[in-house]
Amino acid sequence: MNKSEIEILLVEDNMSDAEMTVRALKRNNIINNLVHLKDGAEALDFIFGTGQFEGRDTRNKPKVILLDLKMPKVNGIEVLRKVKANEDTRAIPVVVLTSSKEDPDVRTCYELGVNSYIVKPVGFENFSKAIAEMGLYWMLLNQSPM
Amino acid sequence: MKNAGVNTSLDFRVLFESAPGLYLILRPDAPSFTILGASDAYLRATKTERNVISGRPLFEVFPDNPDEKDATGTSNLRKSLESVLKNKARHTMAIQKYDIPRPAAEGGGFEERHWSPFNSPVLNAAGEVEFIIHAVEDVTEVALFKKHSIEEIQAARAELREKSEFIQDNQERINSILSILLRYTVMDFSEQVPMSGMADELDAIAVGLNTVGEELETHMKQLKESEERLSFSNAGLESVNKELEAFTYSVSHDLRAPLRAINGYAGIIEEEYVKLFDEEGRRLFSVIQYNAKKMGNLIDNLLDFSRLGRKELQKMNVDMRELVEGALLEIRKSTSHHARIVIGELGKAQTDYGLMNHVMVNLISNAIKYSSKAPEPCVEINCTKKENELIYSVKDNGVGFDMQYSNKLFGVFQRLHSEQDFEGTGVGLAIVHRVISKHGGRVWAESEPGKGATFYFSLPLSITNN
Numbered sequence: 001m002n003k004s005e006i007e008i009l010l011v012e013d014n015m016s017d018a019e020m021t022v023r024a025l026k027r028n029n030i031i032n033n034l035v036h037l038k039d040g041a042e043a044l045d046f047i048f049g050t051g052q053f054e055g056r057d058t059r060n061k062p063k064v065i066l067l068d069l070k071m072p073k074v075n076g077i078e079v080l081r082k083v084k085a086n087e088d089t090r091a092i093p094v095v096v097l098t099s100s101k102e103d104p105d106v107r108t109c110y111e112l113g114v115n116s117y118i119v120k121p122v123g124f125e126n127f128s129k130a131i132a133e134m135g136l137y138w139m140l141l142n143q144s145p146m
Numbered sequence: 147m148k149n150a151g152v153n154t155s156l157d158f159r160v161l162f163e164s165a166p167g168l169y170l171i172l173r174p175d176a177p178s179f180t181i182l183g184a185s186d187a188y189l190r191a192t193k194t195e196r197n198v199i200s201g202r203p204l205f206e207v208f209p210d211n212p213d214e215k216d217a218t219g220t221s222n223l224r225k226s227l228e229s230v231l232k233n234k235a236r237h238t239m240a241i242q243k244y245d246i247p248r249p250a251a252e253g254g255g256f257e258e259r260h261w262s263p264f265n266s267p268v269l270n271a272a273g274e275v276e277f278i279i280h281a282v283e284d285v286t287e288v289a290l291f292k293k294h295s296i297e298e299i300q301a302a303r304a305e306l307r308e309k310s311e312f313i314q315d316n317q318e319r320i321n322s323i324l325s326i327l328l329r330y331t332v333m334d335f336s337e338q339v340p341m342s343g344m345a346d347e348l349d350a351i352a353v354g355l356n357t358v359g360e361e362l363e364t365h366m367k368q369l370k371e372s373e374e375r376l377s378f379s380n381a382g383l384e385s386v387n388k389e390l391e392a393f394t395y396s397v398s399h400d401l402r403a404p405l406r407a408i409n410g411y412a413g414i415i416e417e418e419y420v421k422l423f424d425e426e427g428r429r430l431f432s433v434i435q436y437n438a439k440k441m442g443n444l445i446d447n448l449l450d451f452s453r454l455g456r457k458e459l460q461k462m463n464v465d466m467r468e469l470v471e472g473a474l475l476e477i478r479k480s481t482s483h484h485a486r487i488v489i490g491e492l493g494k495a496q497t498d499y500g501l502m503n504h505v506m507v508n509l510i511s512n513a514i515k516y517s518s519k520a521p522e523p524c525v526e527i528n529c530t531k532k533e534n535e536l537i538y539s540v541k542d543n544g545v546g547f548d549m550q551y552s553n554k555l556f557g558v559f560q561r562l563h564s565e566q567d568f569e570g571t572g573v574g575l576a577i578v579h580r581v582i583s584k585h586g587g588r589v590w591a592e593s594e595p596g597k598g599a600t601f602y603f604s605l606p607l608s609i610t611n612n
Contacts, residue, residue, distance in 0.1 A: 016407035023414070070399070099399040099406075122406050122442040124413025 007139060008034040009062035011043040011079065012097070013071045017120065021066065021097075024131040030139055035062070040074025043067075044082060047089055058088070064138040065094045069105055077105055077112070084113040093138055159183075163196075170204075170280040174231055174267075177224070178203035182277065191284050192246050193257070204280075208246070223263070230265045230278055238264040241285055260289035319348050326355055335363035394452045401445055408438045440571075447573035450504075451558060454577055459498045459584055466492035466538070469499065470527055473506040483514045483523070485542075490528035495536060495605050501581045508574040509540040509601050515568055516599065517544030534607050535587070541600040546593040555591055578603070 008031050012018040018036055025031045037043050043065075045051035049058040065083065069076035076096060083089045093115040098105070109117055118134055121127045162169070163186050171183040181199050189196055192208070199207045205220055222242060229237045242263060245256035261282045268277040313320065319342060326339045338359065339352035412435050420428060470489055477483075487510075495502070510525060517523035526541040547555075547562045554560040556579035561572040575589075582589045582603045593599035 014403055014407075016410060017403070020406075020410040020414075099402045120402075120406060122402050122409055122445075123439065124409045127406065127410060128413070 006033055006035055006060055006062045007031050007064075008135070009043065009046065009065045010034060010036045011038075011040065011065065011071070011076070012036065012068040013038050014068065017068070017097075020124075020127060021131050024128040025135045027128070028132040028135065030132065030135040039071045040076060040079045043079050044074060047079075047083060048086075061089070061092055063093070065092055066134075067094055067096050069096060069098050069109075077108055080109060080112050080114060095134060095138065168282040168284065170282075172204060172227070172278040172280055174275040174278055176228060176231060177205075179205070179227055179278070181207060188282070191259075191282075193249055193252070194246075208244070226263070226265050227278060227280075230267050231275055234267050234269060234273070234275060236264060236266040241289060243289070258286065258290070259284065260286045316348055319352075323348065323351060323355065326359070330355075330359065330362070333362075333366060335359040335366065390452075391456075394449065397445065397448065402442075405438060405442055405445070409435075409442070412438065444571050444573075447571045447577075448558075451573050451577050451580065454501060454504060454580060457498075457501065459501065461496045461498055463494055464497050464499055464502060466495050466502075466529065469503055470506055470510070473503055473510055476503075476507055477511050477514065481511060481514065483518060485514045485517055485523035485525050488524065488526040490526065492527065492529045492538070493531070493536065497585060497605065498581075501584070505578045505581050505603070506540075508578050509603075512574060512601070513540050513542035513544070513599075515544075515570070516546075516563070517542040520544055531607075532604075535604040536607060537602055537604045539600050539602045541598065543598040546595050546597050546599045548595050549593060552591055552593075556589060575601075 008025070010018060010021060012021065022034060022036065025034065035046065037046060042052070045053045046056065047058070047065075049056045065079075067076045067079055080094055080096065083092060083094060090113075094113075095116040095118060096109050096114050097118050097120055099120055106117060116134065116138070118130060121130055162183065165185050166187055167185060168188040168191055169185040170181060170188055173180040173182055180201060180203055182201075184194075184196060184199065189199075194207065205224070209220065222239060223244075226237045226239045239262075242261045244259055244261050246259050248255050248257045262285045263280065263282040266279045266281065267275045268279060270276040319340075323339050326337060329335070329337060338356045341349055341352055343349070412431070415431070416435070420431065423431060467489060470492060474487060506527075510527065513525040514523070517525065520543050522543075524543050526539075528539050528541070530537045530539075545563070545567075551562050554562065556575045558573060558576040560576075561570060563570070578601075579589050582605075586606045587604040589601070589603045591599055591601045
């Protein structure tokens with residue numbers, strides 16, 4: 001496995017959630033190379049090699065995008081829409097992470113072609129477990145078409 | 147004649163004069179027709195006396211009423227009598243108007259009389275007319291009645307003509323009244339009937355209609371205002387509902403994030419640093435964790451309560467025993483208990499499977515929880531069929547409660563036991579109440595402290611039966 005290859009793109013504005021997510025993945029030895037971005041605008045620049053990521057080799061695609069929905073500037077729905085609308089990026093698996101199953105955006109996410117939808121558990125153990133299982137599935141079991 | 151006894155006792159004069167009919171005996175001495183005799187009835191009807199008329203010519207006694215120029219009574223009678231003389235046969239006359247002189251004592255003048263007379267000859271052995279019997283029936287009442295009827299009909303015709311002329315003359319005014327009435331039928335009271343100033347019946351109707359119209363218009367306006375106020379408050383209610391939904395979402399979303407961080411970082415400390423704490427430090431730390439977990443449960447229960455309240459019922463025919471067994475499995479996953487569970491005949495009910503499952507899980511886990519300190523905990527689930535409803539019951543032999551607090555049982559966050567004795571958030575029974583109310587049923591409980599509790603709910607049979 002090429003060390004420079006991006007394995008996970010985490011788009012999350014909540015630093016606590018981000019830290020716990022990263023920790024849960026690392027403690028289960030699932031990732032070596034994770035990029036954490038703090039809002040949807042940065043995520044789009046990264047994915048499409050624009051703005052502050054001008055010139056990035058966009059052929060280096062993440063194996064999975066973990067996407068929070070409620071974010072400043074550009075929200076998760078918008079990121080999901082653009083990723084799934086583009087020929088080059090459509091095949092990247094996108095896992096939406098949200099705080100609540102009450103979220104009215106669940107339906108929109110599925111209509112836009114989200115690959116998975118995870119409600120972040122409040123309990124620490126459950127949270128770690130959910131993140132680890134998700135990471136395991138998308139990184140190791142899922143055969144990416146790329 | 148042959149019977150002397152009979153002959154001598156019969157006085158024909160008295161018999162004739164007492165006969166009930168009106169008879170006059172005349173001599174055939176035209177043109178006088180001298181009166182020879184009369185029945186008492188005739189005298190009474192004609193207001194004459196026998197001694198006054200006897201031996202006098204008929205037409206001298208009964209002349210025509212000089213006030214009536216068209217009177218034909220005497221000439222008709224004369225013609226009839228002459229016909230009898232000529233033909234020696236009975237002659238019936240048309241009904242005659244033949245007024246009789248009223249005696250001076252009764253005011254004089256003439257009294258209107260109508261007669262149906264006929265004249266009949268009495269012939270002698272030679273076949274000549276010896277006498278003429280003039281018989282009369284007094285038909286004054288019939289004639290007068292007929293006359294009055296005719297007068298009434300004529301009056302009615304005249305009135306009708308007058309009315310129809312009135313209608314023709316006032317067609318425009320009547321039309322305007324009708325068109326206003328027509329508007330009234332579609333609740334349009336905006337126009338008034340114009341007044342003619344003639345102060346007649348139509349103007350009276352117009353005044354009445356205008357008053358009623360004004361009155362109704364006022365009422366309609368008030369009604370409309372009330373409706374507007376009502377729809378305004380409905381809109382208010384709707385927006386409150388929307389706010390409530392937004393609030394629910396925000397509670398679930400925004401309260402969860404910091405709670406997740408508290409739990410998460412506490413978890414990291416527990417994993418990596420708790421070995422550095424002394425015993426008191428570990429106790430204090432576990433209190434934090436316990437309360438964070440409890441807050442999570444509260445938020446989840448509150449969300450359940452709100453979501454179940456908004457959820458539409460999706461009723462189906464549910465085997466209640468199967469549902470209860472499923473609920474028991476679900477309970478066993480999260481709670482280990484050693485209660486004996488007795489399930490009676492539960493039948494089938496028309497209910498929403500998911501919501502009813504919530505109800506049973508709540509009631510049965512309550513029963514298990516509150517009987518957990520009994521020496522031999524036992525929970526019984528039963529059903530009785532009443533005339534209009536099915537009544538389900540969940541009974542335990544646990545701590546029970548004081549019935550004076552039973553009104554608090556089904557309120558949100560209401561608890562009858564301390565957190566130390568029995569854990570709980572106080573939302574479960576509120577959910578039960580909400581779900582059963584949605585089914586059109588009732589929830590209640592019976593208990594005594596220390597003697598266990600029984601919770602009941604009813605499902606109306608109209609919806610439990612297919």
